[in-house]
Amino acid sequence: MLSKKTKYGLKALTFIARSESDMPVQVSVIAKSEQIPQKFLEGILLTLRKSGILGSKKGKHGGYYLRSLPSEIKMTDVMRVLEGPIAMVPCVSLNYYEKCDDCPDEHKCSVHKLMIEVRDNTLKVFRNTTLADLSGV
Amino acid sequence: MLSKKTKYGLKALTFIARSESDMPVQVSVIAKSEQIPQKFLEGILLTLRKSGILGSKKGKHGGYYLRSLPSEIKMTDVMRVLEGPIAMVPCVSLNYYEKCDDCPDEHKCSVHKLMIEVRDNTLKVFRNTTLADLSGV
DNA sequence: GTAATCCCTACTAAATTGATAGGATTAATA
DNA sequence: TATTAATCCTATCAATTTAGTAGGGATTAC
Numbered sequence: 441m442l443s444k445k446t447k448y449g450l451k452a453l454t455f456i457a458r459s460e461s462d463m464p465v466q467v468s469v470i471a472k473s474e475q476i477p478q479k480f481l482e483g484i485l486l487t488l489r490k491s492g493i494l495g496s497k498k499g500k501h502g503g504y505y506l507r508s509l510p511s512e513i514k515m516t517d518v519m520r521v522l523e524g525p526i527a528m529v530p531c532v533s534l535n536y537y538e539k540c541d542d543c544p545d546e547h548k549c550s551v552h553k554l555m556i557e558v559r560d561n562t563l564k565v566f567r568n569t570t571l572a573d574l575s576g577v
Numbered sequence: 578m579l580s581k582k583t584k585y586g587l588k589a590l591t592f593i594a595r596s597e598s599d600m601p602v603q604v605s606v607i608a609k610s611e612q613i614p615q616k617f618l619e620g621i622l623l624t625l626r627k628s629g630i631l632g633s634k635k636g637k638h639g640g641y642y643l644r645s646l647p648s649e650i651k652m653t654d655v656m657r658v659l660e661g662p663i664a665m666v667p668c669v670s671l672n673y674y675e676k677c678d679d680c681p682d683e684h685k686c687s688v689h690k691l692m693i694e695v696r697d698n699t700l701k702v703f704r705n706t707t708l709a710d711l712s713g714v
Numbered sequence: 715g716t717a718a719t720c721c722c723t724a725c726t727a728a729a730t731t732g733a734t735a736g737g738a739t740t741a742a743t744a
Numbered sequence: 745t746a747t748t749a750a751t752c753c754t755a756t757c758a759a760t761t762t763a764g765t766a767g768g769g770a771t772t773a774c
Binding site for chain 3: 603604605619620626633635636638
Binding site: 715716717718719720721722723724725726727728729730731732733734735736737738739740741742743744 | 745746747748749750751752753754755756757758759760761762763764765766767768769770771772773774
């Protein structure tokens with residue numbers, strides 16, 4: 441299941457992408473419009489900023505803004521930041537690979553093969569989707 | 578992430594599919610060979626039996642067996658029994674649909690569209706894969 | 715009758731999730 | 745410069761889920 445964190449994060453990014461003005465968008469505005477607990481959202485936008493997807497401006501009239509064009513923000517990156525590994529098992533993860541304790545031989549593991557296929561198909565979707573597609577911008 | 582329950586379940590099914598003999602396969606044998614805690618595995622095989630994928634025989638020389646040919650046991654069914662909904666959000670689940678509290682209009686939701694695509698691609702994999710593919714039988 | 719096996723329920727520890735609380739820091743502006 | 749409005753940061757918490765354990769009941773082969 442998709443975590444609330446990811447869901448809220450995607451909605452927030454969409455909201456920012458759709459905002460017309462040049463001014464940064466404030467957390468309070470997004471929280472109110474998208475019905476997300478503000479303090480929770482603060483933390484989410486913070487991680488998106490630390491990952492380099494968002495930029496921020498502090499103090500009065502501060503807020504968050506995209507650091508690239510929506511069409512250049514890929515879902516692979518966003519999902520990895522918000523949700524973590526895309527693969528369903530660490531032993532088929534490209535970015536977070538880890539061997540299983542149980543499997544003596546990965547290449548003979550039936551689960552392994554299936555999960556590689558799932559990963560590749562999910563990856564295909566996320567690679568072909570950008571924030572522009574989500575936000576219609 | 579894939580739960581241990583699902584992983585163990587898939588390994589157990591594979592093991593049973595590969596077993597040559599006509600005799601039912603005992604939990605203890607699977608647990609030992611696949612390095613799965615036996616009591617935990619008992620519960621997993623029980624849910625697979627209740628769902629109709631496995632059959633069982635009680636008492637001495639009892640055990641579990643497949644109720645269909647491996648090539649007729651689809652991953653869609655297995656995954657739904659073991660892992661639950663295939664969709665990442667209830668609002669795009671075919672079998673467990675539920676409306677989101679937050680979304681006023683599903684069709685305008687950016688997350689919704691993305692998750693439908695992910696679901697369709699994952700579903701495609703699970704529909705095209707059977708236990709025969711996993712077990713090489 | 716006994717041993718082996720599945721069946722069932724209840725419990726528990728650890729991790730994760732979805733928040734909340736409280737304030738520190740920074741910047742605009744009156 | 746004082747005030748206000750923002751982001752930033754850390755700690756805490758309750759609820760849920762996960763992974764596993766415990767103990768015994770029911771059934772069957774021999």
